[in-house]
Amino acid sequence: MSASTVTLTDLTRMLRESAGEEEGVDLDGDVLDVSFDELGYDSLAMLQVIGQVQREYGIRLPDETVADADTPRALLALINTSGQVPQTR
Template identity: 45%
Template sequence: MSRFTVDDIRRILRDCAGEPDSVSLEDDIGTISFEEMGYDSLAVLEMAARIQQEFLVAIPDETVAELPTPDAVVGYVGPRLAA
């Protein structure tokens, strides 16, 4: 069974939106909001689309707005991987 971690988010963000200017993705980014990292809503939606493609877990657009940090996304996706 696959796991979904902040490392997956790091990789996906780098692939679809690049490295942010404001923080290093190598730092502990779990509780830093995507906005604080410098990612706009389009980048976060692209991340959600990549998660759906790769992990087969859909994150509806309205839910994406309710997941402001990498830890929140992991908390949403993780349990759905097991289902």
């Protein structure tokens, strides 16, 4: 498991890699508090991103809490606090 903090730059990279980037949306802009819906990412796209986060960082994210993280700021907070919890299976 990685002890690294996931940054907005990391998250926007994963959004682009997993689900592309909607035309007219600038992920390099001030998007911390913009909803994923407004950024063009639906629930399927977010599942792909969450899967990538889990693979790259070894972080287990509970499905019920991920659904509540509707902005990059909320998702980063969830990722970076969940990273302290060991993954169990």
